[in-house]
Amino acid sequence: MTRRRIEPLVWLTFSGGGVTAAMFLPVLAFLFALAFPLGLITPPSRAHLFDILHNPLTFLVLLGMFTVMLVHAAHRFRYTLYDGLQLKWTWQIAVICYGGALFGAASAFVILGGVF
Amino acid sequence: MSGNLTLRQPMSTWWWLRKRTYFVFVMRELSSLFVAWYVLFLLLLVRAVDRGDAAYADFLDWAGSPVIVAINVVAFAFIVLHTVTWFSLTPQAMDLRVGGRPVPGWQIIAGQYAGLALVSGFVWWLVTR
Numbered sequence: 445m446t447r448r449r450i451e452p453l454v455w456l457t458f459s460g461g462g463v464t465a466a467m468f469l470p471v472l473a474f475l476f477a478l479a480f481p482l483g484l485i486t487p488p489s490r491a492h493l494f495d496i497l498h499n500p501l502t503f504l505v506l507l508g509m510f511t512v513m514l515v516h517a518a519h520r521f522r523y524t525l526y527d528g529l530q531l532k533w534t535w536q537i538a539v540i541c542y543g544g545a546l547f548g549a550a551s552a553f554v555i556l557g558g559v560f
Numbered sequence: 561m562s563g564n565l566t567l568r569q570p571m572s573t574w575w576w577l578r579k580r581t582y583f584v585f586v587m588r589e590l591s592s593l594f595v596a597w598y599v600l601f602l603l604l605l606v607r608a609v610d611r612g613d614a615a616y617a618d619f620l621d622w623a624g625s626p627v628i629v630a631i632n633v634v635a636f637a638f639i640v641l642h643t644v645t646w647f648s649l650t651p652q653a654m655d656l657r658v659g660g661r662p663v664p665g666w667q668i669i670a671g672q673y674a675g676l677a678l679v680s681g682f683v684w685w686l687v688t689r
Contacts, residue, residue, distance in 0.1 A: 463646070465642060465643075466642060466647060466672070466676070467675060467676055469643075473598050473636050475684065475687055475688075477601060478629075478636060480623070481629065482624060488688060490612070490613050493609045493687075497606060514599055520592035521590075521592040524589040524592065529573055530572075530573055548599060552599070552603055559606060
């Protein structure tokens with residue numbers, strides 16, 4: 445029974461995370477993973493980023509975004525292992541994937557909470 | 561004769577290399593790993609910003625090292641694949657109606673790209689202003 449109640453929630457979070465990743469990650473990845481480290485654009489000062497992260501709204505938005513994106517990734521990767529690689533350790537894979545997502549979400553809470 | 565006779569063809573682990581569409585499907589699913597990678601990467605950035613100027617400078621140095629740049633170039637390609645495939649699948653997953661009439665698929669896709677442009681513009685402005 446619990447399984448049936450939880451499954452739609454996981455799918456909903458999966459979709460939410462998919463939309464969030466599709467909308468936000470291209471610009472975030474381009475700026476912070478490519479443009480700033482490679483010096484294509486002058487990186488913002490630490491103080492400026494700190495101000496943004498110090499805002500309660502940023503805390504809530506980023507915590508929500510990170511959590512749904514991690515659940516999205518866990519859910520999708522779980523099925524990639526089942527269907528793609530034909531792995532059959534079903535419950536072990538599920539525990540590792542969702543457990544990883546939960547651990548990540550908890551870490552996000554601690555790290556974002558630290559700045560905020 | 562076994563009472564529980566199941567007829568299942570054993571599938572090769574590498575079935576997805578046989579056809580281009582299968583390959584793209586598996587690459588699309590694998591984009592999930594890179595979504596998780598970027599969440600981790602951004603969390604490390606946030607932690608560095610929290611720790612101070614030296615930690616932030618160290619993070620930028622680390623992010624600019626060849627191995628991390630190589631990972632991030634690959635990861636970025638997977639994120640673009642995720643965005644493009646996610647947007648093009650939305651009309652199939654969502655039956656959007658305005659005034660009782662179904663919205664054509666291309667309009668849903670165009671709407672999402674408009675959303676992407678808006679979000680990207682806002683984040684860019686917020687971070688670099």
